[in-house]
Amino acid sequence: MVIFHPIVGILLLLLLHTTHGYITDIKLVTCDNKHACPSYPGYRQLPTDLNQGVNDATSIFLHIKQDLSQDPITDLMILPQNETVPLIAKWTKLDVDLNQLSKEKDHTALWLYYTKDTSVSKNPVTSIIIKQGTSPMVGAEYKRVPVDLNEGVGGFHLFMYYSQSGSKDPITEITAKQCFTSNCYIDGWERVEKDLNKGIIIGMSVYLFYKRDSTQDPVTDVVAILNDQTPPQGYTQVPVNLNSILRGDQIYLWYKTSPKNPDTLRDGIQELAIQFGKHVVTPFGWSKINVDLNSDKDGKDGFGEPTYLFIKKGYKELPKMGPLTFDNNGDFKILQLADLHFTNEEGICRDIPPDMDCKGDNTTIKYIEKLLEKEKPNLVVFSGDNINGELVSDARAATFKFAEPVIKQKIPWAVVFGNHDDQNDLSREELLQVMNTMPYSLTKRGPLDIPGVGNYFVKIFSDTNTAEKTHAFTLYFLDSHSYTADDDDEDEYDYIKSEQLDWVIKSARSFDRKPNAAAFFHIPIWEYHDQDALYPDARLGEAREDISSPKKNKISALEAFKSAGDIRVTSCGHDHVNDFCMERDGIQLCYGGGGGVGGYGAEHLGWPRRSRIFKISEFGETITSWKRLHNDKLSMIHYQTIFSL
Numbered sequence: 001m002v003i004f005h006p007i008v009g010i011l012l013l014l015l016l017h018t019t020h021g022y023i024t025d026i027k028l029v030t031c032d033n034k035h036a037c038p039s040y041p042g043y044r045q046l047p048t049d050l051n052q053g054v055n056d057a058t059s060i061f062l063h064i065k066q067d068l069s070q071d072p073i074t075d076l077m078i079l080p081q082n083e084t085v086p087l088i089a090k091w092t093k094l095d096v097d098l099n100q101l102s103k104e105k106d107h108t109a110l111w112l113y114y115t116k117d118t119s120v121s122k123n124p125v126t127s128i129i130i131k132q133g134t135s136p137m138v139g140a141e142y143k144r145v146p147v148d149l150n151e152g153v154g155g156f157h158l159f160m161y162y163s164q165s166g167s168k169d170p171i172t173e174i175t176a177k178q179c180f181t182s183n184c185y186i187d188g189w190e191r192v193e194k195d196l197n198k199g200i201i202i203g204m205s206v207y208l209f210y211k212r213d214s215t216q217d218p219v220t221d222v223v224a225i226l227n228d229q230t231p232p233q234g235y236t237q238v239p240v241n242l243n244s245i246l247r248g249d250q251i252y253l254w255y256k257t258s259p260k261n262p263d264t265l266r267d268g269i270q271e272l273a274i275q276f277g278k279h280v281v282t283p284f285g286w287s288k289i290n291v292d293l294n295s296d297k298d299g300k301d302g303f304g305e306p307t308y309l310f311i312k313k314g315y316k317e318l319p320k321m322g323p324l325t326f327d328n329n330g331d332f333k334i335l336q337l338a339d340l341h342f343t344n345e346e347g348i349c350r351d352i353p354p355d356m357d358c359k360g361d362n363t364t365i366k367y368i369e370k371l372l373e374k375e376k377p378n379l380v381v382f383s384g385d386n387i388n389g390e391l392v393s394d395a396r397a398a399t400f401k402f403a404e405p406v407i408k409q410k411i412p413w414a415v416v417f418g419n420h421d422d423q424n425d426l427s428r429e430e431l432l433q434v435m436n437t438m439p440y441s442l443t444k445r446g447p448l449d450i451p452g453v454g455n456y457f458v459k460i461f462s463d464t465n466t467a468e469k470t471h472a473f474t475l476y477f478l479d480s481h482s483y484t485a486d487d488d489d490e491d492e493y494d495y496i497k498s499e500q501l502d503w504v505i506k507s508a509r510s511f512d513r514k515p516n517a518a519a520f521f522h523i524p525i526w527e528y529h530d531q532d533a534l535y536p537d538a539r540l541g542e543a544r545e546d547i548s549s550p551k552k553n554k555i556s557a558l559e560a561f562k563s564a565g566d567i568r569v570t571s572c573g574h575d576h577v578n579d580f581c582m583e584r585d586g587i588q589l590c591y592g593g594g595g596g597v598g599g600y601g602a603e604h605l606g607w608p609r610r611s612r613i614f615k616i617s618e619f620g621e622t623i624t625s626w627k628r629l630h631n632d633k634l635s636m637i638h639y640q641t642i643f644s645l
C-alpha cells in the first residue's frame, strides 16, 4: 500500500510536469475475422496489424496507454515459446501469441513481455512503434526488438522499436560490420542507425554497433583515425574500415574504455548517433566527431552523403524552463514561423528574384535570426512543414537545424506537424521523440486516445511575482494530419477529427477561469474558404492561391471552436502565399504566410516571404497581429487588432 504524503504528491506532480510522456500499459488486442477490433478507452491502437500478410492469421494490434498516475514501463522483450525468460518474476507476459493463427497450425508462439522493474531498466519507455521491412529506417532514439513479429509464419517482416528517456548505462564495446545490404545486424549488439556508406554506388553498407554490458568498463572516448594518422595510446581499434572496399582511403574508429568507477559510469559514452549533411547542428548534450566518415581525402570532401558520428558523453538534463508568463506590462509575443521547409543539406531557393543573393536554408536561418532580434518573441510556433518533403536524407538532423536559431536565443518553442514533415525517413512519433531531447521545446504528443501526434495546450500565466500565478491565456496546438488514408490523390487533405475537437472543448471547460485562447494547426480548416464572399471586408491580407483545406465534411472545426468559447484566433500555414486574417463568427482565421525560401512562394513576383507575430496584451485581454517581410528592413505590414474587449 502506498501512503500518499502531500509533499511527495507535490514533488511528484512537479516532476511529471517536467517529463515528457511515457507508456504505462500495453495490450495485445485480437480482432474477429471481419477485422472488427475491440477498443479500449484511454488506449491508442498502433496502426500496423502484427500479423500483416500472414495467411489464416488473426489480426492483432498493439494498444498503448499513458496514465501518469501509474509507473512507466521500462523495458520490453519478445521471446519464442521455447526460450526461457531470464528473471521471469520481473516480467509481465501478455497472453496473446504474436503469431496466433486462426486455424490450428503448427507454429512457434511468440510472446511479448514488459517490465516496470527499475532493476531491469531505469529508463521509462516513451514510445513504441512497429515498422515494416527487415531493416527499416528508424529514429536514433529507438531500440530494436530483435525478433521478426512474423517469424516462421510468413507475411510481412515487422519489427518493434521503442525509445526510452533518461540517463542510460554507458556503452562498453563498439564494433562495425560491412554488408551487401542494409539488412545488417549482429546478434546481441545494438545497431547505430544509418549506413556509413550512404550514397556510394559501388561498395558495401557499413554499420556501427555497440553493447552495454554492466560487467565491463565504460567507453569514455571515441576518435576517428584517417589513413596514416597515429591512433592515441591505449585506444582499441574497431577492426572494420568504415570506407568499405574499393575506396582509396581508410577511416577507422578507435575507442577508449576506462576502469569502472562512479565518475566513468556517469561520464561514459551513453549513445552514438549518425547525422547526414555537411553542416549538421550539434544537438544539446552531444559532441561531434569532426570527420566525414564518408570522405575520400583526409576527412574533407566526400563521395556520397556527408556522414558524421555524434557521441553523448554522460547525461545532461535539459535546461529548466518555468511556465510561460506575461511580462510586467502584461504583454506576451508569439512569432509564428510557417512552412520553413528546412533540409539537412544546404537546401534550395525557390521562386526568388534573379538578383537575390540566396543560400538555401542559410537564408531562411538569417531571416529567422533577424526576426528574433527585431521582435524578441516570448515563444516561437513552428506551424508545420518545418522540414521539406524532399531533399531531406535525415529528418532528425533537419529538426535540429530548424529549431537551432530559436534554441540559441533560449526561447521556448512549440511545433505542430505539417503534411511534409513526415515524408522523409521519420514518422511524426519519431520526430516527437527527437524534439523531446531538445532544449526549450514545449511540443508534446498529447493524449494517446485521440488521433494525431501533437494535440496539446500550453498555458500562459500572468506574472504576479507571487507563488500563485493565474492562468491568463491558452494556446492550443492541433495535428491537422496529412492526406486522407483511403485516397492516393495527394491533394486530398485529411481533417482534424471530432475526438480532437471534443478534446479542445473538454479542455476549455476544465479551466477554472476560461481565459482567451489561440489555436495553431498546419492545414487550414474548411472555414478559411469564403466561397460566398460573405466576409471580404472582414479580411486583411491576401489570398493568392486556393484555400487548400480538406473537403467540406460533416465535422466543422469552426463550430467546435465556437463551442469551446475561448478561442479568439486560429493560425495555420500550408498555403504559402495566403497571409490573411478573416473574421468569422467572432473568431479570426489567420495564415502565417510562408517563411522558408525552400518552399514555393511568390518572392519572384515581388511578394516576399513573411512571418506573423501575435502580441497578446493586458494579461490576455487584447490580441494584435502583424507580419514582417523577408527584406532588409523586415518591413512590418497589416497591423491589426484581432481581439479586444
Ligand SMILES: *[C@@H]1O[C@H](CO)[C@@H](O)[C@H](O)[C@H]1NC(C)=O
Pocket (backbone or CB within 6 Å): 080, 082, 083, 084, 108
Ligand atoms: C526454439 O525453436 C526455434 C525453431 O522453432 C529454434 O531455431 C531455436 O533454436 C529454439 N531455441 C531453443 C532455446 O531451443
Ligand SMILES: *[C@@H]1O[C@H](CO)[C@@H](O)[C@H](O)[C@H]1NC(C)=O
Pocket (backbone or CB within 6 Å): 279, 346, 359, 360, 362
Ligand atoms: C551555410 O552556413 C554554414 C555555416 O555557417 C557554412 O559553412 C556554409 O558554407 C553555408 N552554406 C552556403 C550554401 O552558404
